[in-house]
Amino acid sequence: MPNNQFKKGELYSFITGKASTAIARRLQKNFKQAGLDITIEQWSVLYHLWKEEGQSQQQLCDATFRDKPSITRLVDNLEKLKLVKRVPSKEDRRINLIYLTKEAVQLQEKSMEVANQTLNEALNGVTNGQIEIAKEVLHTVYDNLK
Amino acid sequence: MPNNQFKKGELYSFITGKASTAIARRLQKNFKQAGLDITIEQWSVLYHLWKEEGQSQQQLCDATFRDKPSITRLVDNLEKLKLVKRVPSKEDRRINLIYLTKEAVQLQEKSMEVANQTLNEALNGVTNGQIEIAKEVLHTVYDNLK
DNA sequence: GGCATATAGTTGTTTATGCAACTACATAAA
């Protein structure tokens, strides 16, 4: 699209991802303020486990768009914090299934509340229509690069 | 905005920043393929120095939305690669002014070409109108969190 | 069965980030 050319200059800050990291940083701060001692990366893993427990590390890779070493280490740290447990699969001994501890289950309500508040803060003044279009753009970009 | 509520679930992957890091990762790969041995973070610093040389580290912090330690270390690494030089300011001895080496000047053309190609790839099928709105959303989010 | 190949997960290395604590210099007020 050559007629996108003139707009690119302003988009380089998007490449370096600074709007999304601004939200991420704020969420991290709000977690801390609420007494929640987890990182947003750890939270993003828990988020998918709250939806469905007992996923394999590979499934968590796909869900969070991370590579395998990243998930290995995030699960390492979540295990150290006693928030998840690796359970070897009985059908396939290569696979670890990841389960939540009681502590992690208790984290869900409060942390989702903080996350929702943070998104409200960030999206204040943005209309639903604008959000829809922004999501479309993100999906298109993601598909283009897959 | 309580009527944004129902849309949030789909936005959490935006918090963890995966659309923009997809572009960043692709740009990194394209740099490598083109024989450019710099990281996108280093490139984002060079990008602002190509626009104006001799900026202080603090100015680079503001331009790239990074904190001071991050810029200290990016400049460290860029100095190791012999792409920039720290020059102490004569007016204010606290300040380092950052200048480009000949090698860094020569990097500009090729790396901007690769960056433009990458953005074309990523934004293929996205209309100018959609881009405008996405940028508005990013700016609003950024202002909300400042 | 035995071998090639694919898949799940781990480890090592380099680079980057966020935060807190620190040094050095500058400026303004007492």
Added chain:
DNA sequence: TTTATGTAGTTGCATAAACAACTATATGCC
């Protein structure tokens, strides 16, 4: 002039990312 306060930059520490190389298990084909 001294003292307080602010600003520029650095260092240490923990966490995370990308990439490559590795181990262990599973599967498909001869």
